[in-house]
Amino acid sequence: MSTHPLHPVGLHQQPVAFRVPPPLVLYIHIPWCVRKCPYCDFNSHEARGTLPEREYIDALARDLELSLPQIWGRKIHSVFFGGGTPSLLSGDGITEVLRQVRMLLPLEHNAEITLEANPGTVEADKFAAFRDAGVNRLSLGIQSFNDAHLRALGRIHTADEARRAIDIAQRHFDNVNLDLMYALPQQTLEQAVRDVQSALQFKPQHLSCYHLTLEPNTLFARQPPQVPDDDASFEMQQYIEEMLAAHGYEHYETSAFAQPQKRSRHNLNYWQFGDYLGIGAGAHSKLSFHNRVIRQARYKQPQAYMEHAGKGASVQSEQQLGKDDLAFEFMMNALRLNGGFDEALFQERTSLPLLLIRRELEEAERKGLLSRGSGHIAPTEMGRRFLNDLLQIFLAPED
Structure with a gap:
């Protein structure tokens, strides 16, 4: 992704x-x-x-x-x-x-x-x-x-x-x-x-x-x-x-x-940005370690997957997620939840302070797409309908 x-x-x-x-x-x-x-x-x-x-x-x-x-x-x-x-x-x-x-x-x-x-x-x-x-x-x-x-x-x-x-x-x-x-x-x-x-x-x-x-x-x-x-x-x-x-x-x-x-x-x-190990042809994984988070992808073609697994090399690609990816991907998943999430979950699952996306949160709230209160963040009814517009706020423009 x-x-x-x-x-x-x-x-x-x-x-x-x-x-x-x-x-x-x-x-x-x-x-x-x-x-x-x-x-x-x-x-x-x-x-x-x-x-x-x-x-x-x-x-x-x-x-x-x-x-x-x-x-x-x-x-x-x-x-x-x-x-x-x-x-x-x-x-x-x-x-x-x-x-x-x-x-x-x-x-x-x-x-x-x-x-x-x-x-x-x-x-x-x-x-x-x-x-x-x-x-x-x-x-x-x-x-x-x-x-x-x-x-x-x-x-x-x-x-x-x-x-x-x-x-x-x-x-x-x-x-x-x-x-x-x-x-x-x-x-x-x-x-x-x-x-x-x-x-x-x-x-x-x-x-x-x-x-x-x-x-x-x-x-x-x-x-x-x-x-x-x-x-x-x-x-x-x-x-x-x-x-x-x-x-x-x-x-x-x-x-x-x-x-x-x-x-x-x-x-x-x-949706709460937990970890998952994916095995099988084309499966993806997201795994957290004490100092990094990685994504993996297995070989997509079934025959290629079986052959590489037999050789002890079923993972075709692996990358470490940057801190920017962690923040956006958390929001991309958690904002699918109609009830939203507790603010503490952001730091727990990304290891980053919520302060780092303060401006984006304020913009989303100002546009009526997000509600915040009592340590909780949730999409509004309008935010749920226009979820892509809400997520766009947390994306930086492409160079």
């Missing part, structure tokens, strides 16, 4: 010195999917033929083993299998990965262990095996309950398959997230609302409602579909937020809604 420097007085003279490292979580990337969706900019690769499951799991184990010196003695608070489509792996495969994790790392008792799954019939039939493997939270990529919109998104499941998958998931898991998207090609307000109403019939513990964005380097970026304009999209967003609030869901992050006590612990760690 590229960032731009902040320039408050004295920033570059401030030493980085962590007394206590942030909480640490583990991310495991499974890079294959049945078909690449036209909106997807994640590191995913269409599976052709039989997956090299055994070889890939061996590479994950080797990658994790090689990472141990950098996280020695630190407890893992949550695990997240992302992709791609992690549910393409077998139940035995997920069992083996988690066995390696428990063997090599101190995993917190009752740690949240999430696996992303597609609602296709083949994946749904594995849900019981995933639960037996130790997964305790399932995240289903529903996106829509409208078959025409699913086809427009390039999804390979139907609305009926989505409903069946949710039924199966809820038989085996008491913590289920449903991913939905809105502002889809040719979507009306009524259709967006109907999707959320369909999801609410299942009373999921967590809902992620994302605005469709046309990301660079995707098919949709090259061949843009006709999508609702900004005003129509905002109206959808408002209706969705009001509907979910009326059903008791807490809107705690830009796109995340949870029943009481069911926030995503893993994702909260990102």
Whole structure:
């Protein structure tokens, strides 16, 4: 992730010195999917033929083993299998990965262990095996309950398959997230609302409602579909937020809604600028040491990743974050939280005094995008709507 420097007085003279490292979580990337969706900019690769499951799991184990010196003695608070489509792996495969994790790392008792799954019939039939493997939270990529919109998104499941998958998931898991998207090609307000109403019939513990964005380097970026304009999209967003609030869901992050006590612990760690170790093809890490913070990226192509992991060199790139990057990246994450953050958290997670971004905070407050009081900072309603404008304040102009 590229960032731009902040320039408050004295920033570059401030030493980085962590007394206590942030909480640490583990991310495991499974890079294959049945078909690449036209909106997807994640590191995913269409599976052709039989997956090299055994070889890939061996590479994950080797990658994790090689990472141990950098996280020695630190407890893992949550695990997240992302992709791609992690549910393409077998139940035995997920069992083996988690066995390696428990063997090599101190995993917190009752740690949240999430696996992303597609609602296709083949994946749904594995849900019981995933639960037996130790997964305790399932995240289903529903996106829509409208078959025409699913086809427009390039999804390979139907609305009926989505409903069946949710039924199966809820038989085996008491913590289920449903991913939905809105502002889809040719979507009306009524259709967006109907999707959320369909999801609410299942009373999921967590809902992620994302605005469709046309990301660079995707098919949709090259061949843009006709999508609702900004005003129509905002109206959808408002209706969705009001509907979910009326059903008791807490809107705690830009796109995340949870029943009481069911926030995503893993994702909260990102938004509160915690540490994460990422293993697997293309996975990223952010790790804090007593005097520095580093970012790492693994090799993106699955075959290259497996080959390099076998040679003991799965990390393709590593960089140390400057103090300017730390300040901006903290704000970029923490300002996604609707409830904001305590001022003390900034210094705890960056080792920098909040005074260094005083002018930026004052400007954001003056523009009505930020509120401050009693040692707490939070985006206002206008700041949440215009989050990019709020974050822009914490960026220095490019040279």
